[in-house]
Amino acid sequence: MMGQDHLPIGVFDSGIGGLTVLRVIHQALPAESTIYLGDTARVPYGTKSPEVVTRYALNNARFLVERGIKLLVVACNTASAVVLPALEEELDVPVVGVIRPGARKAAETTRSGVVGVIGTEGTIMSGSYERALLEIRPGTRVHKRPCPLFVPLAEEGWENHPVSLTVAQEYLHDFASGGMDTLILGCTHYPVLIPAIEKAVGAKVALVDSATSVAEAVAQKLGRLDLTCPGDGPPVREFFVTDVPQRFQAVGERFLGARIFGIKQVDIDPHKPPNQAVYC
Amino acid sequence: MMGQDHLPIGVFDSGIGGLTVLRVIHQALPAESTIYLGDTARVPYGTKSPEVVTRYALNNARFLVERGIKLLVVACNTASAVVLPALEEELDVPVVGVIRPGARKAAETTRSGVVGVIGTEGTIMSGSYERALLEIRPGTRVHKRPCPLFVPLAEEGWENHPVSLTVAQEYLHDFASGGMDTLILGCTHYPVLIPAIEKAVGAKVALVDSATSVAEAVAQKLGRLDLTCPGDGPPVREFFVTDVPQRFQAVGERFLGARIFGIKQVDIDPHKPPNQAVYC
Numbered sequence: 201m202m203g204q205d206h207l208p209i210g211v212f213d214s215g216i217g218g219l220t221v222l223r224v225i226h227q228a229l230p231a232e233s234t235i236y237l238g239d240t241a242r243v244p245y246g247t248k249s250p251e252v253v254t255r256y257a258l259n260n261a262r263f264l265v266e267r268g269i270k271l272l273v274v275a276c277n278t279a280s281a282v283v284l285p286a287l288e289e290e291l292d293v294p295v296v297g298v299i300r301p302g303a304r305k306a307a308e309t310t311r312s313g314v315v316g317v318i319g320t321e322g323t324i325m326s327g328s329y330e331r332a333l334l335e336i337r338p339g340t341r342v343h344k345r346p347c348p349l350f351v352p353l354a355e356e357g358w359e360n361h362p363v364s365l366t367v368a369q370e371y372l373h374d375f376a377s378g379g380m381d382t383l384i385l386g387c388t389h390y391p392v393l394i395p396a397i398e399k400a401v402g403a404k405v406a407l408v409d410s411a412t413s414v415a416e417a418v419a420q421k422l423g424r425l426d427l428t429c430p431g432d433g434p435p436v437r438e439f440f441v442t443d444v445p446q447r448f449q450a451v452g453e454r455f456l457g458a459r460i461f462g463i464k465q466v467d468i469d470p471h472k473p474p475n476q477a478v479y480c
Numbered sequence: 481m482m483g484q485d486h487l488p489i490g491v492f493d494s495g496i497g498g499l500t501v502l503r504v505i506h507q508a509l510p511a512e513s514t515i516y517l518g519d520t521a522r523v524p525y526g527t528k529s530p531e532v533v534t535r536y537a538l539n540n541a542r543f544l545v546e547r548g549i550k551l552l553v554v555a556c557n558t559a560s561a562v563v564l565p566a567l568e569e570e571l572d573v574p575v576v577g578v579i580r581p582g583a584r585k586a587a588e589t590t591r592s593g594v595v596g597v598i599g600t601e602g603t604i605m606s607g608s609y610e611r612a613l614l615e616i617r618p619g620t621r622v623h624k625r626p627c628p629l630f631v632p633l634a635e636e637g638w639e640n641h642p643v644s645l646t647v648a649q650e651y652l653h654d655f656a657s658g659g660m661d662t663l664i665l666g667c668t669h670y671p672v673l674i675p676a677i678e679k680a681v682g683a684k685v686a687l688v689d690s691a692t693s694v695a696e697a698v699a700q701k702l703g704r705l706d707l708t709c710p711g712d713g714p715p716v717r718e719f720f721v722t723d724v725p726q727r728f729q730a731v732g733e734r735f736l737g738a739r740i741f742g743i744k745q746v747d748i749d750p751h752k753p754p755n756q757a758v759y760c
Contacts, residue, residue, distance in 0.1 A: 241532045242522055252521045326739075333485040352632045363646050368642065444529040 202217030205427045207301075208233035208436060209418065210249075210256075210264035210293075211273040214244035216448055217388030218275030219353070219455035221298065221411045228415035231431030232422075234438070237264055237466075238452075241442035244351060246320025246387070250282040257283040258290060262466045263440075265291055270427050273418060274298065277387050277410070278320050281328035294421055301417040302384050302410030303332035305338065309406050310382040316375050316405070317344040318397075320331035320351070329413070330387055343380055345351060347371045353449060356391040365395055376401045384408045392455070441464040485707045486535060488513035489698065490544035490573075492537075495523035496713040496728055497631070497668030497736035498555030501578065501691045505553070506738075508695035511711030512702075517544055517746075518732075521722035524631060526600025526667070530562040533602060536565040538570060543720075543748045545571055550707050553698060554578065555669050557690070558600050561608035574701055574753040582664050582690030583612035587620065589686050590662040595704070596655050596656045596685070598677075599666030600631070606612040623660055634669040635731060644673055648680035656681045664688045672735070695740075703741055719743040 209229075211222050215238050215351030222236050238261050239245075245253045257279040261272055274280045274287065287295050306315050314404065317329040324346040333407045334407045349371075353364050375383070383405050385391055391409045409416045429435070441448045445463035452460055489509075491502050495518050502516055517540050519525075525533045537559040541552055552575045554567065556561045560577030565576050597609040604626040615621045629651075633644050649726045655663070663685050665671055671689045678687065702708045709715070721728045725743035733740055 241528060243527075247727065247728075248521060252723050261755050265596075348636055349629075349632050356628055361650075363643055363650065366643050366646065370641075443532045446529075447527065 202224065204270050205429050206233070206433075207268055207270035208235045208438070209271050209273060210235050210237070210261075210267070210269035212237040212239065212260040212264060212279075213275040213388060214238070214245040214278065215240050216355075216455050217343070218453050220388045220391050220409075221273065221275035221460070222410040223415055223456050224415045225418060226437075229419055229422075231429045231435060233436040234431065235264055235267060235269060235440070236438070237440045237450055237468075239442050240263040245276055245278040245324045246351065248322065248346070250322070250326070253279055254286055257287065259468055261291060263289050263466070267294060267438055269293055271296065271418065271422060273414060275355055275414070276389060278322040278334050281319075281323045281326040294425060296417050296421060297467075298388070298410040298414050299328045300332050301413035302355075302408055303329055303338055305410070305413040306384050306408045307337035309334060309408060310337075310340070312379040312381045313337070313339060314341045314378060314380040314382075316342065316352075316380045316383040316389065316401075317342060317386050318347045318371070318383065318414060319344075321346045321348060323386050329384055338371045341378075343375060343378065345371060345375065347387075350387045351387065357454070357461045359392050360395065364396040365399055368396040370392065372397065372400040376393075376405055380405060382406045382408060386410070411428070417464045429431050442466060442468060483600035484550050485709050487525050487548055487550035488515045488718070489553060490515050490517070490541075490701060491555050492517040492549070493521065493539040493555040494525040494536075494559065495520050496516070496735050497734045498636075498669050499732050500668050501553065501555035501694055501736070502532065503736050504691040504695045505733050506717075509702075511613065511709045511715055513709065513716040515544055515547060515549060515720070516718070517720045518721050519746075519748075520728055521538065521607060522668065524600070525556055526604065526631065527559040527603045527628070528689045529562045530602070530606070533559055533571070534563045535564055537567065539748055543746070545573060549573055551698065551702060551712060553694065555668060555694070558602040560604045561599075561606040572755075574705060576694060576697050576701060578668070578690040579608045580616075581693035582688055583609055585690070586662050586664050586688045586692040587613060587617035588669065589688060590617075590620070592659040592661045593619060594618055594621045594623065594658060594662075595623075596660045596662040596663040596681075597617040597622060597666050598630075598651070598663065598670065599626045599680060603666050609664055610691050621658075622718055623655060624699045625651060627667075630673055631669045633665065634672040635680060637734070639672050640675065644676040646680055648673065648676040661744060662688060663679060665690065677704075685707070691704060702735050714716055722746060
């Protein structure tokens, strides 16, 4: 029988955005199997309350844990921002969110000590990046701003459209003032809009994409827990969604940068026992 | 005991957009009591599949019917587009959607016989406006186009922002060619963006907002069924949401054009019996 180290890494997100995180995990840890769950029937989380996001996130996490995973990655910034302590308390597997790895990278990057954070309303309102930054690098000054139109612009595929630059300038034109030299892209969709964001804040501001730091945090945690997969067989990559797979596949392949096969639709209703998940 | 004519009209929407429909109902039928349900924990419906939208809509409808209503208005275009036959079959109260009233008004308005329809992906993919138009006015030529960024722009409050005009032009610049003289605003959020849409399609194109026609359809149906409220007491106006009320109140008052009081959060989980709805 194969050991725990052969179990997959579970990754969930409110929808397709987390595929930018999964992409980096696949690149950094090619031997690891993964199970991805996109909660496409209830997306987005970014405009919903902490209570509702907590309910959905616990629900997603239980589904993945029931399937057997060795580590859980919360790829959604909004869910990471509001529900990580509850997940850590509730689950028996180690949990990695995107907030602390992103904050750590920003803290290492900044010279001026002034860091910007952009994200969904839920992420920004939670103050999570700010708390993490102040803990990792006391005295950091944090500028923050929700950018609600970035997600629909990225999903529309308008990353090179002039509208995206205008919107980025509207949100961020006053952001690079005050000595900010580092900007955290606090939402998994935002890396798609890097060209527009870069133009809006200027080339001197370093953009921090949490995804890259998450892969490092996962590798470290697996190593410390002796759970790194030895890579003695081909990795398995499974994809689950809560709505029909078509749209997830079409937009998702752009986010993952690879073909996606065999997406399964699943009913993860919170009021059923998690092992009653029904495959459609 | 008061008769059925004193029962409220039930109105549901995926979130706040349906308040533009409720606003017109309040104006046209000031004596009628109303119960509004905004499914803010699962909003939006426009990018979700017909299966998921059907599940949510049935769920919302049952909640309102259990509370006692004399007529149900499906204020959400996407839900009206995909689930109206199922609701009519399932429920014992008359149901009014927004598709047929909107299509009827457009059919009465057009001279050229070329009608445009814009809406969410779900509404446009369903082909419902097209079918209704062809049934009401055979031979009508229908141009259609989803406009996914209009909802986030309206919610961001950017109705007078240059970005809204640029986006409208991008979506609609080739739309007014080919003799189109009437455009159906097939989403409850779109009336907020009328200035930009008008500029993009030109002043010669008549814009049809389904909301006004819905109020007429409701008035007619109540009259025919002898359910019009005699107006012998003050109307009751109740508001329910499935996520916390704060955001609904802030954005919603702009859509309703009036203050909103006493919003209640409600758990309408589909797997509980509907009369077990829990007030938070």
